[in-house]
Amino acid sequence: MPWTSLLVIVPFVAAIALAFVPRGNRAAGRTIGIAGALLTLVVSIVIVAMFNRGQGSMQLVDHVNWVQSIGLSWDLGVDGISIWLVLMTTVLFSLGMFAAAQRLPQRGNMFLSLLLLSEVGLLGLFTAGDLVLFYVFWEFMLIPFAFLIWTWGGDERRRAGITFVVYTMVGSLIMLVAIISTAMIARDHIGHLSFLISDLHGVPFSSTASTLLFAGFVLAFAIKLPLWPFHGWLPMAYSQAPIVVTALMAALMSKAGVYGLLRVGVPLFPEGANNLLIPIAILALIGIVYGSLLAWRAPTMRLLVGYSSLAHLGFIVLGIMVFDRMAAQGAVLQMINHGVVVAAAFTIVMIIGRGGGTEDMDKLGGLAKGAPRLAVAFLIVAMASLALPGANSFVGEFFILGGVFNQYTWMAVIAMLGVIYAAVYMLRMYQSTMNGPVKGVSDEGRACEMRRGDALILVPLILIMFFIALWPKALVGATQASTDRAIAPAQVAADRPAAQIVPSGVITGSRP
Amino acid sequence: MATTLAWIILLLPLLGGITLAAWPGEPPRATVRLIGIGSIAVAFVLALSIFVNMLGNAPTDRTFTSNLYEWISIGGTSLDLSILVDPLSLMMVLIITGVGLLIHVFSAEYMEHDRDYRRFFAEMNLFVFSMLLLVLAGNFFFLIVGWAFVGLASYLLIGFWYERPSAVAAAKKAFVMNVIGDVGLVLGAFLIMRTLGTLDYQQAFAHADELGQNSGTALAVCLLLFVGAAAKSAQIPLHTWLPDAMEGPTPVSALIHAATMVTAGVYLIVRCHAIFQMSELAGQIIAVIGAITLLMAATVALQQVDIKRVLAWSTVSQIGYMIMAAGLGAYSAAMFHLLMHAFFKAGLFLAAGIVIHALHDEQSLDHMGNLRKYLRVAYFGMGMGCLAIAGFPGFDAFFSKDDILASSLAAGPVGVFCWVVGVIGAFITALYMFRLLFRAFWGPDPKGGYSPAPHPSRWWMAAPVAILGVLSLVGGWIQVPFGWSGINDWLAPVLADVRNPIEPSNADEWITIGFSTAAALGGIALAWWLFAADPERRIRLANIARGPRKVMGDAYDFDRAYDDLFVEPGRELGTVLLDDVEPAGPKGLITGTTAVIRDTARVISASENGLVRTYAFGIVAGLALAGVVLAIVVAGAS
Amino acid sequence: MNYIVGTPLYIMSAVTLLAILTGAFHLKGAARRLPEWIGIGGIVATLAVVTGLWGDSQYGFAGEIHMSRLGILFTWIILVSALAVIALSWGEPAGAGRRPEYIGLILAAATGMMLTVTAGDLIVLFIGIELLSVSLYILCAIEVVRERSLESGLKYLITGAIGTALLIYGFALLYGMTGTTSIEAIGTTLAHAGPLTSQPLLIGSMALIAAALGFKASAVPFHMWTPDVYEGAPTPVTAFMSTGTKTAALGAFLIVFTGAAQGMVSDWRVLIGAIATASMVVGNIGALMQNSVKRMLAWSSIAQAGYLLIGVAVGTQYGARAVAYYLIAYVTMTLAAFAIVILREREVENGDQLVSFTGYGRRRPWAGVVMTLAMLSLAGFPPLAGFIGKFMLFQAAIDGDMLWIAIVGALASVVSVVYYLRVSIVMWSPAPAGEFDGGRRLRIPAPVAAVAVIGGVGIVLLAVLAQPVIDLCQGAAQSLIP
Amino acid sequence: MTVPISAYLMLSVGLLVLGMLGVIRRRNPLLLLLSIELMLNAGNVALIGFSRQWNDPSGQIFALVVMVVAAAEVVIGLGLTVAVFRSRMNLDVDEMSSMKG
Secondary structure (H helix, E strand, O other): OOHHHHHHHHHHHHHHHHHOOOOOOHHHHHHHHHHHHHHHHHHHHHHHHHOOOOOOOOEEEEEEEEEHHHOEEEEEEEOHHHHHHHHHHHHHHHHHHHHHHHOOOOOHHHHHHHHHHHHHHHHHHHHEOEHHHHHHHHHHOHHHHHHHHHHHOOOOHHHHHHHHHHHHHHHHHHHHHHHHHHHHHHHHHHOOOOOEHHHHOOOOOOHHHHHHHHHHHHHHHHHHOOOOOOOOHHHHHHHHOOHHHHHHHHHHHHHHHHHHHHHHHHHHOHHHHHHOHHHHHHHHHHHHHHHHHHHHHOOEHHHHHHHHHHHHHHHHHHHHHOOOHHHHHHHHHHHHHHHHHHHHHHHHHHHHHHHHOOOEHHHOEOHHHHOHHHHHHHHHHHHHHOOOEOEHHHHHHHHHHHHHHHHOHHHHHHHHHHHHHHHHHHHHHHHHHHOOOOEOOOHHHHHHOOOHHHHHHHHHHHHHHHHHHHOOHHHHHHHHHHHHHHHHHHHHHOOOOOOOOEOOEOOOOOOO | OHHHHHHHHHHHHHHHHHHHHHOOOOOOHHHHHHHHHHHHHHHHHHHHHHHHHHHHOOHHHOOEEEEEEEEEEEOOEEEEEEEEEOHHHHHHHHHHHHHHHHHHHHHHHHOOOOOOHHHHHHHHHHHHHHHHHHHHEOEHHHHHHHHHHHHHHHHHHHOOOOOOHHHHHHHHHHHHHHHHHHHHHHHHHHHHHHHHOOOEHHHHHHOHHHHOOOOHHHHHHHHHHHHHHHHHOOOOOOOOHHHHHHHOOHHHHHHHHHHOHHHHHHHHHHHOHHHHOOOHHHHHHHHHHHHHHHHHHHHHHHOOOEHHHHHHHHHHHHHHHHHHHHHHOOHHHHHHHHHHHHHHHHHHHHHHHHHHHHOOOOOEHHHOOOHHHOOHHHHHHHHHHHHHHHOOOOOHHHHHHHHHHHHHHOOHHHHHHHHHHHHHHHHHHHHHHHHHHHHHHOOOOOOOOOOOOOOOOOHHHHHHHHHHHHHHHHHHHHEOOOOOEHHHHHHHHHHOOOOOOOOOOHHHHHHHHHHHHHHHHHHHHHHHHHHHOOOOHHHHHHHOOHHHHHHHHOHHHHHHHHHHHHHHHHHHHHHHHHHHHHHHOHHHHHHHHHHHHHHHHHHHHHHOOOOHHHHHHHHHHHHHHHHHHHHHHHHHHO | OOOHHHHHHHHHHHHHHHHHHHHHOOOOHHHHHHHHHHHHHHHHHHHHHHHHOOOOOEEEOOOOEEEOHHHHHHHHHHHHHHHHHHHHOOOOOHHHHHHHHHHHHHHHHHHHHHHHHOEOEHHHHHHHHHHHHHHHHHHHOOOOOOHHHHHHHHHHHHHHHHHHHHHHHHHHHHHHHHOOOEHHHHHHHHHOOOOHHHOHHHHHHHHHHHHHHHHHOOOOOOOOHHHHHHHHOOHHHHHHHHHHHHHHHHHHHHHHHHHHHHHHHHHHHHHHHHHHHHHHHHHHHHHOOOOEHHHHHHHHHHHHHHHHHHHHHHOOHHHHHHHHHHHHHHHHHHHHHHHHHHHHHHHOOOOOEHHHHOOHHHHOHHHHHHHHHHHHHHHOOOOOHHHHHHHHHHHHHHHOOOHHHHHHHHHHHHHHHHHHHHHHHHHHOOOOOOOOOOOOOOOOOHHHHHHHHHHHHHHHHHHHOHHHHHHHHHHHHHHHOO | OOOOHHHHHHHHHHHHHHHHHHHHHOOOHHHHHHHHHHHHHHHHHHHHHHHHHHOOOHHHHHHHHHHHHHHHHHHHHHHHHHHHHHHHOOOOHHHOOOOOO
């Protein structure tokens, strides 16, 4: 069975099927939508089960030539970097489907269909082994997200959506040019035109070429992430999109940028990556502080979480760009953590917004009284978000910063500011809504209490958080080989021995 | 065996907490009590059994480690979820579960009227679990986890009455301060990881030499770890959260902000003594900070009117003693005082709790007086506590504080400075504690009297206070100068690798006993003269030294300075970024480009004016341009 | 002499005359559709014949006709779009009174286009271009009662005549420098021509030819007529202009520049590149503020000419191949888009205005899907035909060391996203209240709908099954540059 | 005496430029058509001149073709002009600017 291809095909078929469901038949729409998402989840679980943890290269590869004469092929596979992203995508989309199905908007079947299409884009992106296919899915996911904003967004949805699409496309079209250039330059080395990432691995680009190509790719990634100062589209898109969409964008779409960096940017252009290490790291650091400060002052909960994402993703980028095994693996883990946590955070924003009628923190207060269960969930999520030691995100953050500290102590020290600010702004969000005198709601805010349907979404997310916090090895064990492989060339380019990065070897229970 | 029990001890409070939290509906109060107190009680019994067991082993055979599972494997090798059970951690476990048990029992009555009874016990259990994790952790990573979890529990319990804005603010302050400490600790751990290649305690300590004696690295590691310790143990300059933390219910203050959590910094230094002794300078800096803190806090305590705040500042001051001792290298003295402090400070807080409970949440000394008449148990507990903390001969702190001071005297010039400060501190301690005692329990009833009259407590509250009162009296006899040294012996296996153990001479001991007894008695006497002998006297003397007293009353204005220096600028910067930079920069990039393109579009549209002549001209001009371009290229090529 | 290669032209000329001749009879009932059926029959027959000619290049009429694979491929494109235009004109109310002339002129224009792309001689090339131009002048103005149609025709005529003059003059100079009008012979001569600096007339001729062909392809700065003419002409004619004429013009570009002037590619590539760049930038930005979809598509066709010219500018086989593929894709998506516009125009007045599309997708989802696909494909979103085309063009540019033009193209595409997507957004927005409530729903002419749907499907299929199509394009390109 | 090719060219360029100026300046459609005719014939002059130079007939054939085309264009041009005149009673192409932007 071409399991990896099924990953893309199943939601696609479901999305198309949804388009043919008559408008009035919302029940059928719900069923198909949820079934499609769940089936995809099953496929991804099968893939995880079949995954060979020791192997660093792509596995379960489905390869079909598509347009051979211009070098395009259908090439999907998974490796350690993508395996959890795939699982997270299917899980979050299943939950998102539940969330959407509970409060289906007007023309709900279309809504679910577009959600599934965006899932297609993301899953394709995370499994693409061919640069052009990577680009295809990169753009593919944009359209459903944009239409979700346009059709079901807030008052400024038009502008928000257009800004989002156009800004993203500036980066992605430059990336397309970079992709083509890469293959063209590599043609002389490989002997034929190929966009397969596995073929392009190890092609020796000249220093200038490597730098320019890397820059071409990074612009796209930086915009998608977003990396400071390319986040101009974010506040508008996040605040205008339907909240389910915002959650999925923040949780998954932002990972596309990081994933690209680790899948394409750093492994293919180690020298360029090394040349741009410091500038990008500085942008990431600025993003950490800047995002945190904005989150501190953000007027609505949505923007707060959105800006906090800016900071969190800064950490992840930092972790990848220092070319340290520990940091890179921390970053891979943190991608998952951030996805899960931010999805949960937006779910909570959704619940509060629904019950309280506003997402403006300062207009609400004391909800813990009427909504104690929500308060508990919120607290857990807030702690996970601010990376309280012991929380799942701390694991990632700790090893990211540990690795960064090993290579560039000053970066880790600056990044620590973000850790402190995180406590400040997350507590602001928690306390101003949950604590203090009851405000802005009637009946002590019982309307904001978590309902059964909400629990269906939040509890799995929280369980995942606990699982990762308690046994991160389960995840890291699978990512290790691939991550090492991805950054090894860059370590060589940075004149570090690729095998042993931490001076005395490692951190450990058993010293070498 | 010992480790299996230790795992059970660790997990019991957690299970208790989770059970309480997850209990469907509202459980009966008896059930809450059973689970909440029961889990701690069983843990305490198990801890005692380990203790007894351990006593049976040879001193060198009292250290156990246990790995539950490989927790992560990253960047080459692995980190286990492991615990370390040795005399030091066991001592902490006994304090946590023992004192914790008493305070839980006390809470059963104290929190009776609160609607969130269940939540209180759940959070208290969570705290006990976190604290146990902190002390049992076998490596720095889980130390940090426990470290942060106690911070979380502390946050939750300070903000227990979350409708009160002041409680919410205090909780946030405590949390953020502790995060700053966490950051220090994490950075310290990074440095250890980088230089020693491990986060495991035993390996790190065994190879601590590689840091280099008195090297910059060693100094950096120690100071970074101390940032963590200072935040948790409320040492200057990270002490401001602790007085505010009194917003929490009184049992919380007793357990977390007096007996256990705030002493974690001391535990950390003692635990990592192998690292701390690599840098003498760091030790001296720590000792001096401890000394300054103890003096500063003591003077502030003099001016507090809120009964809990007096105790809070006194806690800061007492921890200052411990930190000072730990910094100087008198590790077992520090632990000794830690233990004693747990007894008498918990007793003091619980006694204060009885008072507050009886007076319906009245905490101001101005509205107290003559309480000995109404609240006998509280009076007993408070009296014992005051005598103990003041260092009245024969009581707890007499032995432990003397141990610290004598050790200081033996620890070089910095030690002598610390000794002087310590003795002055002892005098002030006696003064402010007896001020509290006399103003609350002696003298006449407050103006207007009590209405209704303070009601004595039932045994839930009385028994723990009584027990702690007794412990304040007898606890200190565990280690007597020139007699026996229970604590030193018990900790000997842990501290075996201390390179230059401080051994006070007999002269040091005698000098210290003399001065400190004098200071204690002097302080008590002055307090009696001021507050007890003639209740009107303090009113008559109200105008003396107004300025300094105001400064002390404002706690030297640390809060305002921090607001001005860190909080406000950050907030301002955030606002500026949000309102000005964001629209101009990242968003400006978009709006600017859009505007340029839109203007261009207008120009292009305008050129399309509908006149065919224009179009003809366009073609001709275009042709000319094309010719020029071609000519230039051709000319350039040749 | 090989006369067989002329067969497609014979058939087309014959059916053109036949179609016009039916005007002599007073046709009634089903027979009123006779011209259409003649046209369709003729085109299908021609398609069949031309397909049979696929293979190595054949010359006819002493080299006047050069039936190359490129010519055949382009002939296909032209014939298919002519077929589609006939379908799009089905029951067109405006042309109702003059079906025979209308259909005849479309066939004549198609014949001219065919002649252009299969020309083996400058004279034939010229005749082809003039045949298509003259026919289109009339077609634009065929709705004589509508002032805008007249205005469109006259504007096209005047500017077009200037273009013709420039073309003649350019050809004259080329002839003057080489002494022959045979394209193949010119190629041979130019390949051995000395440095251009000494031959200013050759420079002039190239500039003139580029300008004249650029005019036909509506490339900047020779584009200014395009929006007005496109807007005023009957919409099926507009569709034909933006597909057929574009194909013929690009074919001429390839034949003259990439083919004949191959030897001097380094001299003219910057010129064509500059024209391409200007077209992409001006076309895309010009389209931004348009309120009429038709006019917007006119600007878009200017921009698309820019993309296509990238493939010409590089002057390589890759480039020619990319142009061929992109033309196929472009014609498909443009026809699909125009089909939807025509549908809307049949339903409401001012149907070409963007506002009148509000909510149209909600009412006719299939039309909405087709239009969205067309817009996305025009904007170059993967995995649609437009993307593969742009991909190939950029690939050709980078392969030909013209990275800069690929970057400009990429950035220009970003701008284009705004106006293309605007149409899609509007189509799926909620309709104004009451808009679709009444019984104003007209029966959709099946052929128009068929064009739309086939176009929509084609947009997807051309990408998914791109390989065989690209193989054809490859063959065509090889016939141009061996 | 043979007329040098440069003379032909100069004449033809002159005609071309004249025609261009006419097209750009004139507003009467009839005069526009006349100017266009001028431009086309400029091409013819050049073609015939080159034909003479190369001693090759194809240039002259080309010129004949151009004449036919020019005639066709003028016919259509006149037809359209008449149609416009009928609906507007005005012969100014600048009036024809209902579409712009």
